[in-house]
Amino acid sequence: MAYLKIAFENFQSIKNQAERAMSQLSLDQLHYSPNKESNSIAIISKHMSGNLKSRFRDFLTADGEKPDRDRDGEFEGAFHSKEDLLNFWNEGWSVLFETLEKLTEADLARTVYIRSEPHNAMQAIQRQIAHQASHSGQIVYLAKMLKNEEWETLSIPRGKSRQYNESMKLEDK
Numbered sequence: 001m002a003y004l005k006i007a008f009e010n011f012q013s014i015k016n017q018a019e020r021a022m023s024q025l026s027l028d029q030l031h032y033s034p035n036k037e038s039n040s041i042a043i044i045s046k047h048m049s050g051n052l053k054s055r056f057r058d059f060l061t062a063d064g065e066k067p068d069r070d071r072d073g074e075f076e077g078a079f080h081s082k083e084d085l086l087n088f089w090n091e092g093w094s095v096l097f098e099t100l101e102k103l104t105e106a107d108l109a110r111t112v113y114i115r116s117e118p119h120n121a122m123q124a125i126q127r128q129i130a131h132q133a134s135h136s137g138q139i140v141y142l143a144k145m146l147k148n149e150e151w152e153t154l155s156i157p158r159g160k161s162r163q164y165n166e167s168m169k170l171e172d173k
Contacts, residue, residue, distance in 0.1 A: 003108060007125050008100050011132065015093055018045070018136040019086075020154050021143035027082050029146045039075065041139050042085055047074040048135050049092030055114065055128055056099040060107060064114035064124065096128075 079085040
């Protein structure tokens with residue numbers, strides 16, 4: 001169960017990082033797109049949620065690309081409120097976390113399919129960790145760009161690494 005625990009923690013960290021970035025933005029900022037070929041944070045989060053719902057609903061028994069998924073629709077439209085965006089966002093994460101909680105160590109070796117391509121369940125989970133992490137990074141980058149000097153860092157502030165490292169050394173003593 002160690003792998004499943006680590007996977008759960010990785011997904012939780014990815015989700016939290018994106019949410020901390022999104023929390024700093026207005027609805028208009030969440031819909032900002034640098035150009036017509038780029039996605040807004042709202043669209044990225046819509047896609048991430050749609051992907052999670054498709055991949056992890058009936059994870060062990062149905063192809064991860066569900067016939068009712070409207071992938072193209074994930075890249076269109078807007079949310080009327082930040083609450084609507086976050087509700088949609090959380091739907092996908094709920095499907096993921098509920099599925100992970102039900103999996104057993106033996107399930108990790110089972111074959112699952114994504115677009116008819118076989119993976120063992122562990123590979124499919126790793127694929128999703130990479131997918132979600134890359135999009136979370138896009139969200140953070142866009143949010144940081146939009147906030148500029150008003151950005152509240154999600155980790156150690158720039159120029160504070162030495163100070164942080166020194167304080168960690170003192171705690172270890």
